[in-house]
Amino acid sequence: MIRYIIHRFAWLVIILLIISTVSFFIMRFTPGGPFDKERSLPAAIEKNIQAKYDLDKPLFTQYFLYLRNLCKGDLGPSFKYRNRTVNEIIGGSFLVSALLGGFALIIAFDIGITIGMISAVRQNSAFDYLTMFIAMIGISMPSFFLGMLLMILFSFKIELFPPGGWGGIGHIVLPVITLAAPFTAYIARLMRTSMLDVLKQNYIQTAIAKGLPYTRVITNHAFKNAVLPVISYMGPAAASILTGSVVVEKIFAIPGLGSHFVNGALNRDYTLVMGTVLLYSTLLVILNIIVDILYMYLDPRVKQ
Amino acid sequence: METLTDSDQTDNTVTVQEKIWARLLGKRAVVIGGSIVACFIIIAIVTPWIAPYSYEEQSLSHQYQPPSNEHLMGTDSKGRDLLTRIMYGSRISLAVGFAATSVSILIGIAYGTIAGYFGGKIDNYMMRFVDIMYGIPFMFLVILMMTILGRNIYVLFVALGAVQWLTMARIVRGQTVTLKEREFVEAARALGASNFRIITRHIIPNLMGPVIVFATLTIPTVMLEEAFLSFLGLGVQPPMASWGSLTAAGIAVTSPVKTYWWLIVFPGSAIAVTLFSLNFIGDGLRDVMDVRNNKL
Numbered sequence: 001m002i003r004y005i006i007h008r009f010a011w012l013v014i015i016l017l018i019i020s021t022v023s024f025f026i027m028r029f030t031p032g033g034p035f036d037k038e039r040s041l042p043a044a045i046e047k048n049i050q051a052k053y054d055l056d057k058p059l060f061t062q063y064f065l066y067l068r069n070l071c072k073g074d075l076g077p078s079f080k081y082r083n084r085t086v087n088e089i090i091g092g093s094f095l096v097s098a099l100l101g102g103f104a105l106i107i108a109f110d111i112g113i114t115i116g117m118i119s120a121v122r123q124n125s126a127f128d129y130l131t132m133f134i135a136m137i138g139i140s141m142p143s144f145f146l147g148m149l150l151m152i153l154f155s156f157k158i159e160l161f162p163p164g165g166w167g168g169i170g171h172i173v174l175p176v177i178t179l180a181a182p183f184t185a186y187i188a189r190l191m192r193t194s195m196l197d198v199l200k201q202n203y204i205q206t207a208i209a210k211g212l213p214y215t216r217v218i219t220n221h222a223f224k225n226a227v228l229p230v231i232s233y234m235g236p237a238a239a240s241i242l243t244g245s246v247v248v249e250k251i252f253a254i255p256g257l258g259s260h261f262v263n264g265a266l267n268r269d270y271t272l273v274m275g276t277v278l279l280y281s282t283l284l285v286i287l288n289i290i291v292d293i294l295y296m297y298l299d300p301r302v303k304q
Numbered sequence: 305m306e307t308l309t310d311s312d313q314t315d316n317t318v319t320v321q322e323k324i325w326a327r328l329l330g331k332r333a334v335v336i337g338g339s340i341v342a343c344f345i346i347i348a349i350v351t352p353w354i355a356p357y358s359y360e361e362q363s364l365s366h367q368y369q370p371p372s373n374e375h376l377m378g379t380d381s382k383g384r385d386l387l388t389r390i391m392y393g394s395r396i397s398l399a400v401g402f403a404a405t406s407v408s409i410l411i412g413i414a415y416g417t418i419a420g421y422f423g424g425k426i427d428n429y430m431m432r433f434v435d436i437m438y439g440i441p442f443m444f445l446v447i448l449m450m451t452i453l454g455r456n457i458y459v460l461f462v463a464l465g466a467v468q469w470l471t472m473a474r475i476v477r478g479q480t481v482t483l484k485e486r487e488f489v490e491a492a493r494a495l496g497a498s499n500f501r502i503i504t505r506h507i508i509p510n511l512m513g514p515v516i517v518f519a520t521l522t523i524p525t526v527m528l529e530e531a532f533l534s535f536l537g538l539g540v541q542p543p544m545a546s547w548g549s550l551t552a553a554g555i556a557v558t559s560p561v562k563t564y565w566w567l568i569v570f571p572g573s574a575i576a577v578t579l580f581s582l583n584f585i586g587d588g589l590r591d592v593m594d595v596r597n598n599k600l
Contacts, residue, residue: 015436023445140524140579142531142548145572148555152563243443247532251555262536265447277444284440 001296005289012285019281020070023274024063075275086275089260094279096166097256100248101241103176108183108237113230115184116191120226121218123196131188138185143244147178147251164253175252179244183237187230195226224298231295235288242280327592334588337581344578348394355392357385371566378566380553389545390571396546397575400460401527401582405519407465408526412472413515417503419473420480431477434470442467443529447538460539464526475518479511513593520586524579531575547575 057065069075075086115135119128151174155163161170198204199222207217246258253259257276264272328334347354369379377386419430446463483489484507492502531548533539535555540546545553554567 011436015440018436019440019445026449136580136583137576140583141576142528142535142551142572142579144531144535144555145551145568145576148551148558148568148572152558152565152568156563243532247535250536261444262447265538280444281440 001293005293008285008289008292012282015281015285016278019277020067020274021063023277024066024270025059070278075271075278078269078272086271089272090257090275090279093255093257093260096254097242097245097249097258100172100175100179100254100256101238101245103172104179104183104241104245105234105238107176107180108187109230109234111180112184112187113191113227115188116230117195117218117223117226119188119192120195120199128192132192135185135188138181139189141182143178143182143247144251146181147174147248150174150178151251164251166254171252171254175248175254178251179241179248182244183241186237187233190233191226191230194229195222198222198226201225228295228299231291231298234294235284235291238287239284242283324592328588331588331592333584337584337588340577340581341585344394345398347391348398351391351395355388357388370564377570378564380567386550386566386570389550390547390574393545393547393550393571394574396457396540396544397527397530397548397578400457400464400530400540400546401523403461404464404468404526404530405522407462408468408472408522409515409519411465411469413476413508413511415469416473416476416478417480417507417511420477421484421499421503421507423481427477431474434473437470443532446529446533447536457540457544460530460533464529467529468522468526472515472518472522475514476511479514480507483507483510517586517589517593520582520589524582524586527575527579527582547571547578551575 073087075090078084078086078089115131119125119131122128151163154160154174161174162168164171204217204222207221208214212221242258245256246262248254249256249258250262257279260272261276263269264276367379367382371378377390380386380389415430415434419427446467449459449463484502489502489506492506497505530539530546531551534546534548535552537552540549542549548571550571551568554564554571557564558568
């Protein structure tokens with residue numbers, strides 16, 4: 001187990017190295033730098049700026065300087081917001097995004113699993129058809145469309161929630177619903193399918209034949225096995241929530257990591273974009289490791 | 305899939321394909337979804353001839369007109385007819401969906417069959433590489449690519465296809481590993497068929513089932529990603545428009561003071577309805593072909 005975890009962390013380092021290397025060189029080899037402006041600066045100032053950000057040094061020196069700082073956990077200065085480092089920018093906005101994503105994940109899992117279980121137990125009932133139909137809509141709806149509809153309905157028409165920004169409880173509601181909707185839908189469908197599979201198994205029939213109460217069979221016996229596919233979906237789900245939060249943060253004007261990432265990409269703020277991508281990747285790999293460990297714990301058959 | 309009308313069948317035999325078709329056509333959701341998608345595809349193809357207005361023609365005296373008999377879906381910020389723009393947008397949105405999925409199928413099949421067929425170290429390294437790629441937040445790399453390489457629609461095809469091939473490669477590899485042990489492959493090898501011939505003539509045709517099922521579910525995913533990128537302004541560039549960028553344009557002009565609902569609702573619904581239908585088709589196909597992959 002410990003060997004496995006060490007193994008996975010070794011992969012994490014390799015992934016980060018690949019990402020930083022590839023993105024570093026792609027960014028440097030393409031025309032148009034972060035200091036390109038309509039008005040050209042005097043040559044001397046240009047030179048000073050270049051020297052400050054090490055842009056005047058040979059490419060490989062720049063690369064190794066960047067890697068060295070990276071190892072120290074220093075993501076470098078932002079190219080766009082001159083007086084702030086990437087660490088400061090990311091650190092401040094990370095909490096916002098984490099809160100948003102965390103809430104969305106919790107809601108998606110709770111509601112998704114509950115709906116999926118009920119639909120499976122009451123297969124072909126009106127509840128089953130209705131929820132699965134709604135779930136399919138949830139999967140098919142782009143999050144910006146859903147988010148905008150919610151905003152028009154509940155902020156503009158009925159002034160229930162603020163239309164954007166960050167600060168109070170009211171600011172969280174609509175973004176979290178928007179972010180959680182597709183995952184709730186997906187998990188509900190996944191849970192239903194897997195629950196239906198499990199309910200056909202012999203040990204469930206045995207448990208029912210023994211005279212155990214049906215609800216207990218469902219919540220104790222069937223649930224444990226049926227939830228496994230949902231657990232393994234947690235890794236990809238976390239990744240998509242990271243992506244989804246970019247859109248949601250843009251719509252609701254939330255000062256999170258995602259909006260910095262998009263702005264960084266549009267402004268060609270090399271260090272900020274790379275820092276964000278590295279953070280996202282680290283997060284993704286760690287989440288996947290947690291999911292794997294959880295899976296091993298829940299399903300002893302996969303222990304290596 | 306065309307074997308329905310194969311002439312070498314006697315009346316009594318029912319081929320697997322016929323069974324699949326029969327079961328598919330028995331599913332109402334698949335039939336309705338299929339008809340909707342087929343309609344959209346036909347509209348997309350004939351748009352240049354049937355579009356009520358010109359695509360780019362701006363009329364500043366007709367800005368922000370709500371839906372009326374003259375403009376069925378209203379007009380946008382530059383007075384362009386929204387229905388026309390959505391019809392043209394369908395060409396881009398559907399093209400991205402199908403083209404990027406094709407890219408993912410091509411890469412996925414080539415990669416998966418090679419890994420699965422040759423096995424051993426090659427397989428190990430190739431699939432380990434796929435594992436690594438899974439750890440990379442790919443949408444972010446696509447954003448990076450679109451920012452750096454320019455916002456070109458062909459870059460979009462390739463970038464989105466390149467995100468989707470991983471799962472396809474895994475499915476194909478899994479199928480290949482089992483297929484290569486089958487008797488007909490052994491027979492072909494005994495007859496002296498080359499590896500290339502075995503892969504292209506015996507293995508690939510037999511793994512198309514799961515590939516088609518997964519491809520049907522990939523199209524909506526890709527379309528969603530295109531909409532996502534276009535929404536961020538990194539996808540299709542003006543004056544071209546996809547459903548995603550049309551919705552984004554509608555969202556951009558919306559404020560608490562003025563809401564032009566038709567600019568958001570119509571293009572957004574076009575995406576949602578199409579994805580909804582495609583998802584239903586994919587689901588139906590999966591049920592019918594009995595491809596069990598809960599992990600997807």
